[in-house]
Amino acid sequence: MHIYIGKRILQAIPVVLLVTLITFSLVHLMPGDPAVIMAGEDASRETVEMMRRAMGLDQPIHLQYWDWLSGVFTGDLGTSLRDHRSVLPTIIQRLPATIHLVIASFIVNFVIGIPIGIISSIKQNTFIDGFARIFALLGISLPNFWLGLMLMFLFSHNLQWLPASGAGTIYHLIMPAIALGTASAGLITRLTRSSMLEVVRQDYIRTARSKGLGERAVIYKHALKNAMLPVVTIFGLQIASGLGGSVIVESVFGYPGIGRLMFNRLLMRDFPMITGNLLVFAFLFILINLVTDIFYGVLDPRIRYD
Amino acid sequence: MADQQKKSPEIRKSKSFQADAIRRLKKNPMGIIGLIIIIIFIFLATFGRFITPHDPFEMNVPRHHEEPSLEYPLGTDNFGRCVLSRIIFGARISILVGLTVIFFRMLIGIPVGLVSGYYGGIVESILMRITDAVIAFPGIILALAIMAVRGQGLENVILALSVTGWTTYARLVRSEVLSLREREYVQAAKGVGFHNLKVMLRHILPNCLASIIVYSTMTIAVVIIAEASLSFLGLGAAARDATWGTQMSMERDYLRYAWWGVTFPGAAIAIVVLGFNLFGDALRDVLDPRLKD
Numbered sequence: 001m002h003i004y005i006g007k008r009i010l011q012a013i014p015v016v017l018l019v020t021l022i023t024f025s026l027v028h029l030m031p032g033d034p035a036v037i038m039a040g041e042d043a044s045r046e047t048v049e050m051m052r053r054a055m056g057l058d059q060p061i062h063l064q065y066w067d068w069l070s071g072v073f074t075g076d077l078g079t080s081l082r083d084h085r086s087v088l089p090t091i092i093q094r095l096p097a098t099i100h101l102v103i104a105s106f107i108v109n110f111v112i113g114i115p116i117g118i119i120s121s122i123k124q125n126t127f128i129d130g131f132a133r134i135f136a137l138l139g140i141s142l143p144n145f146w147l148g149l150m151l152m153f154l155f156s157h158n159l160q161w162l163p164a165s166g167a168g169t170i171y172h173l174i175m176p177a178i179a180l181g182t183a184s185a186g187l188i189t190r191l192t193r194s195s196m197l198e199v200v201r202q203d204y205i206r207t208a209r210s211k212g213l214g215e216r217a218v219i220y221k222h223a224l225k226n227a228m229l230p231v232v233t234i235f236g237l238q239i240a241s242g243l244g245g246s247v248i249v250e251s252v253f254g255y256p257g258i259g260r261l262m263f264n265r266l267l268m269r270d271f272p273m274i275t276g277n278l279l280v281f282a283f284l285f286i287l288i289n290l291v292t293d294i295f296y297g298v299l300d301p302r303i304r305y306d
Numbered sequence: 307m308a309d310q311q312k313k314s315p316e317i318r319k320s321k322s323f324q325a326d327a328i329r330r331l332k333k334n335p336m337g338i339i340g341l342i343i344i345i346i347f348i349f350l351a352t353f354g355r356f357i358t359p360h361d362p363f364e365m366n367v368p369r370h371h372e373e374p375s376l377e378y379p380l381g382t383d384n385f386g387r388c389v390l391s392r393i394i395f396g397a398r399i400s401i402l403v404g405l406t407v408i409f410f411r412m413l414i415g416i417p418v419g420l421v422s423g424y425y426g427g428i429v430e431s432i433l434m435r436i437t438d439a440v441i442a443f444p445g446i447i448l449a450l451a452i453m454a455v456r457g458q459g460l461e462n463v464i465l466a467l468s469v470t471g472w473t474t475y476a477r478l479v480r481s482e483v484l485s486l487r488e489r490e491y492v493q494a495a496k497g498v499g500f501h502n503l504k505v506m507l508r509h510i511l512p513n514c515l516a517s518i519i520v521y522s523t524m525t526i527a528v529v530i531i532a533e534a535s536l537s538f539l540g541l542g543a544a545a546r547d548a549t550w551g552t553q554m555s556m557e558r559d560y561l562r563y564a565w566w567g568v569t570f571p572g573a574a575i576a577i578v579v580l581g582f583n584l585f586g587d588a589l590r591d592v593l594d595p596r597l598k599d
Binding site: 026142266278 | 436438448540558562565
């Protein structure tokens with residue numbers, strides 16, 4: 001087990017370095033001069049030059065990367081070009097809102113997805129199964145921003161049950177969480193269903209039945225545990241797609257998380273904030289994936305000997 | 307299947323396979339519905355210009371935000387343009403972006419997967435770590451960053467969505483190659499002394515095609531949504547391109563009084579995406595031998 005975890009962590013190191021390289025190069029390719037933005041559009045050439053030296057932008061590119069990288073690993077992601085605040089504290093301040101949103105959408109996913117998937121597999125090829133499959137496909141097919149707007153139109157503009165934008169209460173979370181979680185719920189329904197159908201054909205299920213266990217025990221004690229393995233593996237991917245989707249959904253609902261922060265700063269060309277956000281998104285993903293892999297290894301011993 | 311392929315790679319396989327595939331597709335009503343949606347979509351994309359009830363770009367400001375009526379079946383937008391005509395017009399761009407992006411993703415992802423799966427070792431390690439690094443960024447966020455570098459426009463949308471999404475092809479093809487490269491016919495081809503490139507392209511790649519086709523059908527749907535998302539956020543296609551996403555982006559502020567401006571382009575996306583998903587599902591049932599009856 002320790003070897004397995006060690007191997008996974010070692011594999012993550014080059015990925016982390018590549019991620020920093022991609023982020024750095026991408027933001028450097030963006031049009032606009034950080035020194036000009038920092039000094040102000042109407043600053044004199046001397047001021048801009050001074051600013052450029054102060055920011056280390058006169059250094060060769062690999063030295064700039066090195067400086068920035070050593071900052072990254074000490075937690076210094078630089079200063080915003082727009083509000084001159086430190087990047088990392090700004091992101092950390094916004095992070096909880098997005099985490100709440102992603103968790104809420106996860107509740108939507110799993111609370112809807114897993115039970116429907118199970119029922120659909122137990123009642124395979126019945127009316128209920130057909131209905132569940134259409135529900136799942138529909139969920140995957142609805143663009144999240146459109147679903148968000150439709151919910152807003154119905155529940156805020158017409159019925160006036162829920163606030164159309166902002167954050168702070170649980171009511172603010174409902175619509176963004178549904179908009180963000182529906183596609184994943186569809187995906188998880190499908191995955192649970194196909195995984196259950198696969199598992200119930202296995203020998204050990206036949207054994208469980210033939211030794212006289214009740215159907216309920218067979219499904220919930222034997223089949224479900226094994227069928228959940230593939231569902232666990234896409235945990236990480238779902239969180240990542242939730243983080244990605246947060247950019248869109250937060251912008252639809254004016255929700256103050258890091259998705260909207262990232263998007264606004266992208267439009268403002270606030271380079272340090274963009275790099276910071278990209279890194280936080282990618283590092284979160286790598287971390288979540290690492291945890292999922294290890295968790296998966298714990299759940300399924302076969303994986304460790306891969 | 308492996309033996310059949312060695313004897314006569316094309317003729318015998320495709321004939322029986324096609325007949326079998328069509329037979330099983332016919333038994334799948336959802337797949338047929340999906341196919342019909344796709345055919346209508348492609349028809350509108352191809353001939354839409356000739357059948358729009360109005361000029362999709364003709365402005366008629368005094369008649370802005372008119373409710374759906376006989377003259378304007380889906381209403382008018384903020385500039386008095388016919389929403390239905392604009393949706394029909396937008397189909398062309400959606401399919402164009404969808405197909406082009408898939409093509410470029412394959413162009414990057416398939417060679418990466420083939421090479422890393424076939425050679426293994428250090429080559430595989432390097433290519434797979436690069437793949438992991440690209441996957442680490444949520445696709446839409448990386449695409450947005452690339453759009454910020456390159457600016458609005460369809461070519462840039464295609465570029466942004468291509469360089470972010472090839473990773474799944476790479477992983478898919480790699481995992482197929484890993485299981486295929488030990489097969490007898492691959493070993494035989496190698497033993498005969500065929501060039502590695504020939505073994506990969508002639509003996510391994512054709513056996514990955516089924517998964518690639520199924521995955522691509524589903525991915526067109528994902529790409530259409532991604533393009534719409536970028537355009538909706540204002541960092542995608544330019545306003546003059548009139549994609550479904552830009553139409554929604556321009557109308558979202560008027561949702562409260564003119565719901566049709568946002569609702570119908572979004573519904574068009576949802577229907578087309580559903581079509582590709584339904585058809586993709588059916589294709590998987592047809593092409594995946596494990597589910598053969």
